[in-house]
Structure formats: C-alpha cells, structure tokens
Amino acid sequence: MKTIRPPWSESAPTPGSFRSIAKYGNPRAFKHPSDAWVRMMMQEFGMTEDDFLQRRQEGLESVVVDKPSRLSEAQLNALAAIVGDVNVAVDDYSRVRYASGKTAEEILELRHGVVREIADAVVHPRDKGDVQKLVEFCARERIAITPYGAGSSVNFGCRPYAGGISLALGTHMNAVLEINEVNQTARVQPGILGPAYESALQNAPERFGCQRRYTCGHFPQSFEYSSVGGWIVTLGSGQASTYYGDAYDLVFSQEYVTPAGSFRTIEVPATATGPRINDIMKGSEGAFGVLVEATMKIFRYAPDNRARLGFMYPSWEAAVDASRQIMQGEFGFPAVYRISDPEETDRGLKLYGVPGFADPLLERLGFEPMKRSLCLASVEGDRDYTRLVSRKIKQIAKRHGAISLGSIAMKMWERTRYAEPYMRDDLNDFGILIDTLEAGVTWDNLHRLHQGVRSFVKSRPATMCMTHASHFYPQGTNLYFIFLARMDLEEYVAFQTKIIDKIVENGGTLSHHHGVGRLLAPWMNEHLGVEQMAILRAIKRHFDPDNIMNPGGQLGLDEIPPRR
C-alpha cells in the first residue's frame, strides 16, 4: 500500500474559534499518527487516499452563542463585588470554554459549532474566601455552581446543565502553599495543574528551602492539563498508581466550602473517629461542595533509581497470570505497570514505529500477532528496592514464557506518554472517531469483562478495540478500552451506550478512574443499587438542600437531563 501523508494540521487554532476549545492541550503541540497507522486505518476502515485529502469539520468558526446570560444585572454586580470585575466573564467564548470537557461527543459537537448547556457567567475566584462568599451568595439566590478544574473531564462533569456560574478554579487558585517535609505532605490549591505541582515538589530545595526533592506520584495521561483538585473529586489514577496509589490514596486532608458550611478534615495518618469525612468527600465531583485546598502525600524524588522493564508475553492470558503473581507476590510493587491485549499490542507496535524487522523476529520466536501481549513497567523508590522488585518481575515474567525487551520500549512510552491525546484532533480531522471507556475489575472477572466488551465492539465491522490494564492491585486491576471507527455521532452515542451496558453486565465498575459525571449517571442506580444511591443522595441533601452544586444529573444524584 502506498504511503500517504495526510495534511495533518500544524497550526494553532485561531483564538476564539470552536477548534481552540476542542483541541487537546497546548495549541501549538501536535502528535500525528505514524505512516504505518495511516496504512492500517485505510485498510481497516476501507479509506482511500481521497479520504485523507482534506480536513473536515475543523471547528474553525468563531464561538457565537445565542444564549443571553440569565443572571440579572444585580446578580452579576454582586458576583463582581465578590471577585472583582475582571474575574466575572459573560462573553460567549468563556461560557463555552468553561462548559466543555473532552468527551468524544462534545469535541465532535464543538467541531460542528454545536453548543449545549453553558453557564450564565464564568467566575474566577481569587482564593477560598472568594469561594466561600460565592457559595453563600449563590445559595441565597439559588444560582447553580459548576466547578471547573482544568476541563479534562470525559463525562460531562463540568457541563453546567442548570446554567448559573462556572467556577474556574485554575485561574488564581493554583499554588503550592506549603511543603511539610517532616510529614511528607504538600498543601495545595485545587486548580494547580500537574506540571506546576510536580515542578514545585521537584524543586522543593530551591522553592521551599527543603532538604530533599519530592514527587507527587500522580501522573495521569492528562497530567499536563488536569488539576490536583480534579484528580481528587473525580477519583483519578496516575500511570504510576500501582506503587503510589490512586488519587484516593494520596489525599491526606481536604478543605471544602459547601452550602452547609466549610470545614477542613483533620490531619492524621489514621483515625478511628467514625466514618472518615476525608474519604466521604473524595469522588464527590463538585456535587457536595467546592474543594478549596488539599494536603497531599508526597514522596522522595529519586529518578536515578527508576528501573524500566519491558516484556513480550506469548499470550494475554500469560500476561494476566504473571501480573497477578507479581501483584500478590509480596515483594513490593512496580510504579508504572501495563499490559496490552493482543490487538493493542500489535497496533501499538505499529503506532510506535517499531522497525519492520522486529515483527518477523518476534513471530519466529513464537510471539504471534494477535496472540502476543506487551508489558511495560517501571519501578521507583529506594535503589535496592527497585532492584529487588525488578528482579522479581523478571523472574515471574520468564516463568510465564515472556522475553525481555530491555528498557527501550518503556523509554519510548515515557517520551510520548502525555502526547497520545493529541492524535485525536488528527483523527477527527479525517472523520475517524476515537474514544475510551474503562472499568475496575477483580482478577477472577477480568477475562469475562474483556471478552464481553470486546466481542460486542468487534461485532461491528471495521472497528478497532484496543485494551490494556494499567492500574494494579493484589485483588485485581482495571481494563481500559480504546475504540476507533468511522462513524457519525448519532451512531456512536448508541454504540457507546451499549458498550457501557456490556461493562456493567460483565461485572466491571462503571469507571475505574474517569469518574461518573453525567455520562455514566444513568447506570448508577442499577450499578450501585438503589439503597447505596440513596446514601449518596442523603449526603447530597445534607450539603446542598437546594441543589445548587453541580446540579443536573452529576453522579446520578438528581434527574439526568437528556444528553442531546
């Protein structure tokens, strides 16, 4: 097949355009699919050279919305009196930008110039005092508040279904306030993005006069464009979570402003003083109140100790078995640990441009396409610890028929780990839809969930389905499904709905680390059961009796408006 070079977009979107909201990350950063991937897509999707001649529905138009703000002049003045004029915006662009996350659906709609629910104003609080006054004012006036961290939500979590205000927490509330070196904790504002947070920790001696350098241990794929507050309230997981823990595990204490009052949870490593408020608040997705400060656990930064490992297993089953032995082996845990199913393994080899000779070589060794399974891992911590854990992983891998790929594959992965999301813009430019869903699962249910979802997705012709597990525990892991196909949005929404059905039917959780938002809300009653949803609703009623905090279906707590 002829190698073609599609006219990938290489220019930053025009300021004020829909594309400037839809595009991922840095406006001037791009990552294009490899030549091999283009060939693969042409083959899989029956696309011709003509299909790649010209970009489509790029969303180049300026954002204009025919939805006047429903806040009164008096209300807007009151908001401005709290945060200052410059921190209240009612222009169309701001209102759309801070209403948008990164679901496939809203990205495609933005490219078509379609706008759904937006807030009546965007407010940028300067500090927690502002948030306190805003929540009091909005509670009095029954104005809805939708907190916005950094907009990496993939479930309509920051879409202001009931209008009111979008609360932009990243504009001002984005500092590391304190590093406590004795306790190894950092007190931060919720709107700080990953890189600024990590940089402050790594530069703790220069920035805070600390004796050591630290790391936050939380590196989701969205690291560069997600906020610490967002990690906590949506229960995110970083790519090194197998060692460092999920966001849930990293939170030492929190401070919230809610319509029912403000509070800071006690700072202790453990306490037996009844159900732990610090944990009850995690995952509340802005529906209970606003997270205004968090004290996070931090870790010694020792990049030189990092060991990088890569393996090819003869089969997915072997990779899963070995991984379970590793996680239950009681010798410590790797930091990053990922296994790719056969489809992802083969497509991944192509995506990362593994040289053509590698493939036949692997085959000759018995690692057959659509059977073999890639494993990437890194180990962090004390140097002797990383050596021990690496050695144990290698031993178990070998016993399960894997060959070592050395450290090169992991290094390649590290280099591009945050760049993957950029490819979506390229794919969308040529009518190819890409999306993901993910679920937590126990070991004994992993294959059923994998097959259950996969067999449904693959029953649709010309549809790619790549799966990996990337967050491990002694009791199980997660499955992360990536779908690619040429289909329109109508079809996709129906398709996605059925995939979620399959996840629930096959015993996965609705989400392992993306959160619920509104996307998954319709399944919550069935998934948790009405008795458990009633608990969450009771807590919601306590905090927010007038339902002003992120109302409109978030977490399935109240009625979910039709999505489209």
Add this chain to the structure above:
Amino acid sequence: MKTIRPPWSESAPTPGSFRSIAKYGNPRAFKHPSDAWVRMMMQEFGMTEDDFLQRRQEGLESVVVDKPSRLSEAQLNALAAIVGDVNVAVDDYSRVRYASGKTAEEILELRHGVVREIADAVVHPRDKGDVQKLVEFCARERIAITPYGAGSSVNFGCRPYAGGISLALGTHMNAVLEINEVNQTARVQPGILGPAYESALQNAPERFGCQRRYTCGHFPQSFEYSSVGGWIVTLGSGQASTYYGDAYDLVFSQEYVTPAGSFRTIEVPATATGPRINDIMKGSEGAFGVLVEATMKIFRYAPDNRARLGFMYPSWEAAVDASRQIMQGEFGFPAVYRISDPEETDRGLKLYGVPGFADPLLERLGFEPMKRSLCLASVEGDRDYTRLVSRKIKQIAKRHGAISLGSIAMKMWERTRYAEPYMRDDLNDFGILIDTLEAGVTWDNLHRLHQGVRSFVKSRPATMCMTHASHFYPQGTNLYFIFLARMDLEEYVAFQTKIIDKIVENGGTLSHHHGVGRLLAPWMNEHLGVEQMAILRAIKRHFDPDNIMNPGGQLGLDEIPPRR
C-alpha cells in the same frame, strides 16, 4: 526489697458471677506480673506487703439485676418466632454479659456488682436473614438494637443505653464462607473471632481445597477475643498494621442490614463511581446498621520468611527520627513495628524479666535508664523482601546510634503478645488501676502530644505512664498511653477526662484504633467540628430515622447520657 508473691488468682471465675464477665479472655488463663514488677509497684505506689495479702472486690457474687425486661410478651414471642426460642435470652446474666465491654470503668463496676444500662433481651441471630427480620421488626416496634461482636470494646460501644436488644453476632454468625484464591479474598461472617478466622486461612488447603495457605494480617492485642466485624466497624488496627494495613485497608466489600434497607458493596479493587460506600460504612460502630458479611483481603502465609528485629536507641528522639526515616524510605514496610518511650522501655525490661545483668551492661554502653528507647520489629512477605527491609532498618537504626538486640526480644514479645490484658485482673485484685488511651498523630506533632499527655499524667504523684508508638505510616504514627495508679473510680474518671482533653488539645485524634463509642463521644463535636459531625448525623438519619441502631450517644451522633 523483699520479694513477695501476692496470692494471684489461679482459678476460673464461678460461672454466673460478675467476675466471669469482668475477667479477660479464657477463664482458665492467667498472666501474673513478674516479681520485679511487684517490687516496682510497691516502690512506686508506696504499697506494703499487707496490701498484697488479700484480693479485693473480686466480683465473686452471682449476677442478679433488678431490671425486669421492658419488652412485652408479644414482642419477646415475635423475636423468638424469628430466631427460635433458644436464641432469645432474658436472664440477668446474659443481659449483663452482652452489655459489657472492657473499659476500666465497667470492669471495676462489675467487680463491685454495679450494673449500668442493659438490654431487655439478648438475641442470637442464626444468619443474615434473621438479622434482616430482626431489624425490620425492631424498626416497626421502635426497639433499640445494640450489636455485640466479641465485647472487647474499651469505650462502652456495646452498652445498650436505650435497652431493647443486644444482638449477639458471635454465637452463630462466625464462619468463613468462602476463600477466593484468585482475588485473594475471604468472605466471612462478622462474629468470627481472630483465631478461628486465621486458622481457616492458614489451613486453606485442607479446609477449602486451596493451593496456598493465607493469613489475615490483622493481629490486635485483643485478637483472641475480638471479631472481624468488630475490627471493621470500630476501625481497629492489628499489631502488624504497618505492613498489612489497618482494618480499614483490609476490607474489600461489606454487606449491611439497616433500617433503610440492605445492600452489599461492589467487589472491585478500585472504582471511581462517586464517594465509596464501602468506606462510608467503616467505623459506623453499629449506629448505621448491622454488618452481616465482609469480604476481606488476605495474604500469602509465609511464616518462615519472617525476620525479627530488636534495637535499643539511646533516646526516644533518636527512635522517632529513625522510625520516620524508615517509614519514608520507600523500600517497603516492616509488619510489626513498635517503639517504646523511656518509661515504657525501662518498665518493659522489668516486666519481661530481662536478666539483672543486662541493665548495667546497657548503661555502660551509654543507653541510660529513662532515656533509652526500645524498638521491636518483624518483617513479613517474600523472603528477599524481608531481607531487604530488615537490612535497611538495621542500617537506619545504626545511623541513629541504636544497638541491635537480635531477634530474642521480638520472640519474647510474640510469645506474650496476647497475654498482656490478663494482668489487669491481677492488678485490679490488689486495687491497682490500669487503663489505656491512644491517638493518631503526624510526625511533626508527635513530641508535643507525647509531652502534653505525659506531663499531665506525671503531675499526679505515684502514677506510671508508659507510651509506645505501634502503627506507622509515612505521614505519622499513633501514640498508645498506658496508665497505672492506685486510685478509686471516681478519681479515675475525672483523671481520664483530663487526659482526653490533653490528647485533643495537643493535636492527637480522639482515637487511632479503639473507636469512639460513648467514652469519647462528648469530644466529637469539638474534635471533628460541628460541620463534620453534621455530615455523620445526616448519614445516621438516612439509615436510621427512628434512632434504633445503637442509640444513646454512640459516636456522638445523638445525646450522650451521663456516664455514671
């Protein structure tokens, strides 16, 4: 000083007597203070040989209570119809037994034949179906339910302040139902005691046809007389928690029966589906509903890999510093890890009968009495892991001026670890009061809390105060205070109240692993703050609108009746 041998009790209490309820553990098991301890007490408390001539207030009388059951004949019949005649008891002895925990206060009162609140009947459910029917019936009839696990509560957690029924969960609901070897979990009934649970896991091949042997990882001092359900609902910690985690960390999923309905939480290693119900229920101390089943994480049983360590540090400060380095060292964690403050170290050496020559030897090496600090540790897990962690601990200990005591001290401690509570009966027999309080604390607040509590306790003449830290985390630990003195109950209650004040004033949590019960309830509003208590009360109202679940001050959720 002359060595005297007090007439320690060596006979099992008469069945039906107050003493049979007050005495700890196995009626035929005893552990007496060493000769050196008797000498020490005589010296510290100014006691003479006469004081040890005769046991006092032994509680030998038969339990008789002048409190007729307030349940009607019809209600008692209805209860019997649910669980069977044989499983409803209204006799005085049962009602007192299942109302009693192990606070110093109630033990002393029992010895005096004083009985406080008791239930109107004791009901022994056969299974969770029975619990369901009982909760429904009691909700309808507004009959209070006080769940009783194994009665090791040290905070009046199972005292039925509002009468009604004591729900004895250990009588029938005490089995391991299933071991899931793939997920490494065990599904158990709540009333099973530690030894039966651990034995089922260690004998998993014989009992469940498993391939491996397992351990539960949870070994509180009350291990032999506490229940798995109790561990969970009171947020207990085992002595090996530094590696295995607290009870909080060990719970994979739970099933509850509440007045608002029954539910089982989902079984997954992690989920981002909103605030985690599985965690909200932990620590609910019977006030939300009845825990009827739990799935627990389990671990590979590898006793041969266990490494045992012991160190003497020149000072408490050095021991604390070294411990922090160990917990933040990122090379893994020891299982048991304990450091004793100088007073506990010196009294401990005497208690364990360390030969007289050891003391001068230690002194000669610069480890001075009332300065030196004992550290005991064990490491479990994979053999190479235990070697690595042991080596690292030794290195850090050495750097902090400690000398190794080899494995002997740890072995001695292991042999007597569950026997300590037996000594209370001996001490009480001769008018000596012993009690404990404990708190969670961050590293940066440890010395303040230690000194704050200690200086208050030691301001009372003739009062021993021994302190250790025994549950460690990268961010801090706990402090466990043991008090001994000759004082009457009136004075003690006032003294205890002031100690608790000191804990709160100095930034400890009200409890690290004993729970709240009613003892600590009066401090909860101040400790958590009214906003956070309001959250717990809102959840309580949801589950139990008529306040039938363990009412009367538990967790500080409703009004706390005067204690005495």
